[in-house]
Amino acid sequence: MVKNNKLFILIIISLILGIGLGAIVHYQFPDSIDAFSKNIKLLGTIFIRLVQMIIAPLVFSTLVVGIAKMGDMKMVGRVGGKAMAWFISASLVSLLLGMVLVNFFAPGKGTNIKLDVNDSAKELVEKTHDFSLEEFVKHVIPKSLFEAFATNEILQIVIFSILFGVALAAFSKKEAKPIIKLLDTTAHVVLKMVSYIMWTAPLGVLGAVASAIAKH
Template identity: 35%
Template sequence: MATKRIKAPGLAWQILIGLILGIVLGALLHNHPETRDWAVGSILQPAGDIFIRLIKMIVVPIVISSLIVGIAGMGDAKKLGRIGLRTILYFEVITTIAIVIGLLLANLFHPGSGIDMSSLSTVDISSYTETTKEVEQGHGFADTLLSLIPTNVVAALANGDMLAIIFFSVLFGLGLAGLPNELRDPFLTIMRGTSEAMFRVTNMIMRYAPIGVFALIAVTVANFGFSSLIPLIKLVALVYAAILFFALVILGGIARVCGINIFTLIRILKDELLLAYSTSSSETVLPRIMKKMEDFGAPKAITSFVIPTGYSFNLDGSTLYQSIAAIFLAQLYGIDLSIGQQITLVVTLMVTSKGIAGVPGVSFVVLLATLGSVGIPLEGLAFIAGVDRIMDMARTALNVVGNALAAIVIAKWDGSYDANKGEHYFETRAEEKVARRERREARREHRRTHD
């Protein structure tokens, strides 16, 4: 008699289970330093790093191949310029709204008032100092503009300099579009094949995601525990509330204007949101967001340009957090910032937060580079460094939603959104699942027949 096979949980459930088990293990290890150091250094950290490295390995080839295919397929430099202008304008408006909302909420709820600084455990932030100096010395408007243009394309690829890679890929795509068909089409076919192959590689790598999530979250909890949250609970609670408000009200309102329900978008991105939240890295989900938004109706030319560019110019969660954290630290030291100083803070954050998404601990680095402009002591960041990862998880998830929505907004604005694909997205996914299940059953039946 045939036994009924238990259906394996989907990716979202696997990631969630990995997240919960990682938190439990991290909490158990936190109070046993010797066991913790061995487990983190020998097993957990390497297991988590494997996942991050696998994702970083595929990001650059996916961005290059997708952009070249999209731009060459568009074949119109005028249209690309229009899309680029609209994209940057949209990003600037949204990130400015995020900064202003962060300032308003921090001024309204005063998360830094009434906290006993002697109760806060400090963390060494010297590892960010050199990076911050580089950001401060080379992050004016002219430097940001120059950083778009790589002096050496191979070096830009090796360093993962996403803005330079995007710039080169766009120019290359435009050059390819201008070639005769007999010269353009063979290379375009290779690029299409590369893009599709890399998305298949992404699906392979995602099978390891639950293990990577388990390891990364276990390391975080094992190192910091939950006790570090207690004196900073007001800050963490306000950041999470602000991110929820921004996602559901601001982005939800924009989605509604575009004829989309924000909860539908969140449902589409549930796997990616769980993954981005638990790894604190939006890079881990870049390929899948691009593919899903293309399947949802945004053309490849737009998803392959808007979403990677958003990783440098549209970090809604990060800018929202930075403005709250800056006011929190001012309140912590009893510094009363004037309206003028807060406007200076907004402008400085707008400029400093652009184009450094590839820098490790980017939000921390931006804060270090910004606080001095309004006289807030940099040492205050040591008090929030211990819980920065917990807040980083939420702001990363918001960055994912913001960039996915941006692709749909620009596609709608450009009039190239495929409403039919959007309406039938879930039906198509269901049909694909049934087809995959039938293929698996057919393979199993074939093996049983020939055994």
């Protein structure tokens, strides 16, 4: 609890420092805004990349161990069903809340902001128009576990982890124990890494806020 409080305080301090630093550069050093924003933004990029780095191994190890330790497939089904229900419900609530708030407050209304849509964004929009059931199935089911890990396709990793966990649970406890123990240890190691990475969150906040304030 004390560590969490310290981290929270550091994040708040970083937020205030980011606002102050960004404002100083914006008003006092307008010629250096682009260079400052580009360099300070690296702090946020480092934090985001560190978080992205641990998502795949964390999801794989925790899911496989959780399913394999349950053993009973009926229990796995019940837990999985409840988890999916909570996930879908939370997603729908967050989407509806976002839509309501955006339509009510109308952020950006009255401002003269010109959006620069680059080629990559246009290509992404075109891809969404061509989206089909076949493309959805290809996106969900991994062609290769290593490819899914390399590209951080979390949904594909989840699908493989569930199948792997169910298959592992079908073995006897004696046969499955070495793999479960290995993955359980891996999960604990990754969780320890998470605790280390979270201490870089204040730097990420500082970089992101200072960059945004300096530009605008």
